[in-house]
Amino acid sequence: MFRNNYDNDSVTFSPQGRIFQVEYAAEAVKQGSVVVGLTSKTHAVLVAIKRNAEELSSYQKKLFEVDEHVGLAIAGLTSDARVLSNFMKQQCLSQRLTYDRPMPIETLVSMIGDKAQLNTQHYGKRPYGVGLLIAGVDETGPHLFEFQPSGMTQEMVACAIGARSQMARTYLEKNADNFNDCGREELIRHGLRALKETLVQDRELTVDNTSVGVVGFKETGKKALEFFKVHDGAEVKEWINSVEEDADAGGETAAEEGGAAAEGMQVDE
Amino acid sequence: MDHRPQQWGRPRDDVYGAYDASYMQNNGPNQHTQQPIVTGTSVVAIKFKDGVVIAADNLASYGSLARFTNVKRLRTFAGTSVVGFGGDVSDMQYLDRHLNELAIDEAYTSEAGHTLNGRNLHKYLSKLLYHRRSKFDPLWNHLLVAGLDEDDKPFLAAADLLGTTFTSPSLATGFGSVLAQPIMRRYAPDEESAAKLTKEEAVDIIKECMKVLFYRDARSMDEYSIAVVTKEGVELKENEKLEKQSWAFADRIKGYGTQTV
Amino acid sequence: MAMFSQNPVLNGPNYSFAEVPRDRVDGLREHRFNPYTDNGGSTLAITGADFAIVAGDTRLTSGYSINTRYAPKVFKIGGTNSNQSDATLLLSVVGYAADGEALKERLDAVCKMYRYRHNKPMSVNACAKRLSTILYQKRFFPYYVHAILAGLDEEGKGAVYSYDPVGSYEREQCRAAGAAASLIMPFLDNQVNFKNQYQPGSGEGHALAEREKAPLPREEVEILVKDAFDSAVERHIEVGDGLQMMIITSSGIEEKLLPLKKD
Numbered sequence: 001m002f003r004n005n006y007d008n009d010s011v012t013f014s015p016q017g018r019i020f021q022v023e024y025a026a027e028a029v030k031q032g033s034v035v036v037g038l039t040s041k042t043h044a045v046l047v048a049i050k051r052n053a054e055e056l057s058s059y060q061k062k063l064f065e066v067d068e069h070v071g072l073a074i075a076g077l078t079s080d081a082r083v084l085s086n087f088m089k090q091q092c093l094s095q096r097l098t099y100d101r102p103m104p105i106e107t108l109v110s111m112i113g114d115k116a117q118l119n120t121q122h123y124g125k126r127p128y129g130v131g132l133l134i135a136g137v138d139e140t141g142p143h144l145f146e147f148q149p150s151g152m153t154q155e156m157v158a159c160a161i162g163a164r165s166q167m168a169r170t171y172l173e174k175n176a177d178n179f180n181d182c183g184r185e186e187l188i189r190h191g192l193r194a195l196k197e198t199l200v201q202d203r204e205l206t207v208d209n210t211s212v213g214v215v216g217f218k219e220t221g222k223k224a225l226e227f228f229k230v231h232d233g234a235e236v237k238e239w240i241n242s243v244e245e246d247a248d249a250g251g252e253t254a255a256e257e258g259g260a261a262a263e264g265m266q267v268d269e
Numbered sequence: 270m271d272h273r274p275q276q277w278g279r280p281r282d283d284v285y286g287a288y289d290a291s292y293m294q295n296n297g298p299n300q301h302t303q304q305p306i307v308t309g310t311s312v313v314a315i316k317f318k319d320g321v322v323i324a325a326d327n328l329a330s331y332g333s334l335a336r337f338t339n340v341k342r343l344r345t346f347a348g349t350s351v352v353g354f355g356g357d358v359s360d361m362q363y364l365d366r367h368l369n370e371l372a373i374d375e376a377y378t379s380e381a382g383h384t385l386n387g388r389n390l391h392k393y394l395s396k397l398l399y400h401r402r403s404k405f406d407p408l409w410n411h412l413l414v415a416g417l418d419e420d421d422k423p424f425l426a427a428a429d430l431l432g433t434t435f436t437s438p439s440l441a442t443g444f445g446s447v448l449a450q451p452i453m454r455r456y457a458p459d460e461e462s463a464a465k466l467t468k469e470e471a472v473d474i475i476k477e478c479m480k481v482l483f484y485r486d487a488r489s490m491d492e493y494s495i496a497v498v499t500k501e502g503v504e505l506k507e508n509e510k511l512e513k514q515s516w517a518f519a520d521r522i523k524g525y526g527t528q529t530v
Numbered sequence: 531m532a533m534f535s536q537n538p539v540l541n542g543p544n545y546s547f548a549e550v551p552r553d554r555v556d557g558l559r560e561h562r563f564n565p566y567t568d569n570g571g572s573t574l575a576i577t578g579a580d581f582a583i584v585a586g587d588t589r590l591t592s593g594y595s596i597n598t599r600y601a602p603k604v605f606k607i608g609g610t611n612s613n614q615s616d617a618t619l620l621l622s623v624v625g626y627a628a629d630g631e632a633l634k635e636r637l638d639a640v641c642k643m644y645r646y647r648h649n650k651p652m653s654v655n656a657c658a659k660r661l662s663t664i665l666y667q668k669r670f671f672p673y674y675v676h677a678i679l680a681g682l683d684e685e686g687k688g689a690v691y692s693y694d695p696v697g698s699y700e701r702e703q704c705r706a707a708g709a710a711a712s713l714i715m716p717f718l719d720n721q722v723n724f725k726n727q728y729q730p731g732s733g734e735g736h737a738l739a740e741r742e743k744a745p746l747p748r749e750e751v752e753i754l755v756k757d758a759f760d761s762a763v764e765r766h767i768e769v770g771d772g773l774q775m776m777i778i779t780s781s782g783i784e785e786k787l788l789p790l791k792k793d
Contacts, residue, residue: 065646068611089646093639096612100392101419104383139383139419223420227611303563399628402565403671427597431567432628435590437598446595459599 025149029131032075037133038158040182043216044135044142046073047191063213063230067092071228075162076130105136105143117151131161167197192243301406305357310488311445312353316423316463317471320499321415328490343494350387350416351496355442357409387416387424399432411442438463444486449478569627570768572708577688579745581779582680584620588772599771608641618651619681624708626674654681658691665697676707710762
């Protein structure tokens with residue numbers, strides 16, 4: 001039987017120049033349920049599907065507040081995500097203590113990028129088995145960053161990671177041009193529609209399995225913040241209903257988008 | 270005379286006595302600062318409608334000796350704030366190097382848009398001062414930070430070697446706190462009245478303060494630096510001369526002034 | 531001491547005859563940096579049946595100089611965001627202002643981490659205990675402050691905890707702290723705890739019946755606080771400029787700023 005000799009640790013390259021442990025970690029991200037993030041001129045939004053391990057168990061949390069101006073969504077190992085989330089929380093607190101300012105999002109993201117990279121270059125360490133979407137607002141506006149276990153980070157207009165996230169990405173790519181000028185509500189609805197694309201046949205968004213996180217400016221051009229807040233349960237009902245309605249109303253467009261998504265699927269494979 | 274090259278430029282033993290070489294090696298324990306050595310005197314600053322005016326003279330004293338007469342005690346930070354230093358000059362120079370490093374780090378870690386504003390800088394410096402006092406190794410300075418806050422409103426705050434911090438429409442360190450502060454408070458008793466001052470008015474008030482300080486603070490001099498911080502940036506002049514000032518009347522003073530013959 | 535304030539009026543000229551280095555053949559001359567100062571000011575806190583009020587003046591001094599007329603001494607603690615809009619606790623610190631600021635920030639960070647971990651605000655008695663341990667951790671290099679912590683307890687009653695600089699603490703009905711504590715506290719004893727007040731005509735000696743204790747209504751307490759500070763300003767040079775009053779009730783924290791004499 002084939003046995004891969006180059007995946008015992010993350011310090012050894014394969015002859016093809018690959019580090020298998022890091023690639024396996026990236027697979028762990030794809031096992032996690034899907035999360036979607038997107039930004040406009042004024043807001044950054046995260047939406048997520050929560051999973052429950054069994055019928056009687058509670059739903060696993062997907063969105064976390066880091067500081068008043070930053071939040072994150074996770075796909076992969078929740079326990080690893082908590083380590084990163086705690087770290088980011090501490091960094092944000094200390095930034096406020098030493099400089100009396102909110103942590104710039106880019107700086108925060110590069111910190112976890114560096115932290116994750118260390119795990120890919122030290123013997124006996126394991127890469128984080130989680131991918132993150134970090135949404136936040138700072139003096140340069142709303143931002144969305146993607147983080148991968150390799151330590152890769154990049155700023156995105158919109159992004160989706162986790163199981164079947166390709167479907168959501170296809171939706172986001174198709175509508176990306178509209179996001180910038182979206183209002184808060186419209187941006188959330190785009191997020192939920194992208195999320196819906198990833199659902200298997202008989203599944204749908206419910207108040208139990210959907211989380212929405214929003215952060216942004218209260219008014220355009222103003223510095224007053226709408227703090228990052230995670231909305232669960234009854235709070236997301238209206239939004240879910242509103243995306244269901246437009247699916248019923250525009251049957252044709254829905255079918256069209258479904259077609260595009262199917263194409264996307266094939267590309268993925 | 271000893272003409273050997275290794276003696277060139279050295280104080281002559283027959284004049285000054287043998288050099289005490291024990292100063293050159295530090296066998297003993299490392300010492301923390303117990304007192305300032307070369308010092309700068311007051312820094313004065315006042316807020317106005319769209320910024321802050323800050324000034325300090327260019328003198329560094331060694332005790333009562335006017336030791337260095339061209340020491341610039343205002344330094345800009347990131348082109349957006351000004352720090353004015355009173356107290357020990359070597360500690361000022363240490364802080365200056367430290368702030369250079371901080372500004373470079375800050376410029377590199379983020380690509381665009383993020384600079385430390387006046388408030389951020391003041392918080393950082395006060396933390397540094399408090400940290401050092403807690404190690405019993407203080408930086409012997411009293412600082413004023415002039416800049417803008419996150420809403421581009423004028424920001425002015427002080428921090429001293431103990432880490433004590435405060436803000437006020439006008440601030441002064443050292444002798445200025447008794448000589449200049451009353452003058453400035455007359456024009457700007459509260460934030461509202463400071464917000465009505467024009468730039469020209471504020472500059473005039475500061476110049477007036479510098480003049481009073483020159484007349485009555487024996488550790489001051491008539492050449493000074495003055496900076497105006499606004500949204501447009503920092504306008505720093507480092508070699509200003511005090512205007513309409515003269516000690517000529519002093520010739521006529523005998524004794525304590527009441528003596529006439 | 532003489533050198534650090536750089537203020538000749540307070541400490542004499544920086545290099546006066548008194549400070550000419552003296553040669554002492556015998557013994558060593560000790561010369562030490564003094565890491566403390568007193569920034570003056572006064573605070574007080576009073577509890578009611580369903581509220582607590584913490585107040586402090588806003589003057590910050592060093593020696594005879596007024597550094598600023600507005601430096602708050604009462605802080606909201608334990609909110610989730612930087613403007614502390616959802617804070618549930620109040621902390622007042624008076625004494626050495628830099629230590630006070632450091633203590634406030636530390637306690638606030640503790641409360642924020644507590645909220646992050648437990649998804650609920652810290653109770654006032656839990657925070658009170660934590661504050662005590664924070665102070666005691668620096669037993670041999672203390673935070674040179676007199677702290678007062680206030681909030682609503684688990685029954686919704688006003689709670690005030692007062693501290694000494696090394697962490698001894700006690701829950702009380704009211705407490706005055708800082709420069710004018712000795713002026714304000716006896717007034718509070720009499721007006722809040724009805725000390726030395728007796729029921730008229732109840733008799734003499736042991737028969738003398740104390741006036742029955744009852745928590746005061748909020749309006750009355752607010753007047754009491756203003757009176758206490760007006761009197762303190764009159765007799766203490768380090769107290770004045772502004773009065774900052776924070777009132778904590780079940781509906782949140784309200785802040786009031788009143789003028790005091792600036793002389």
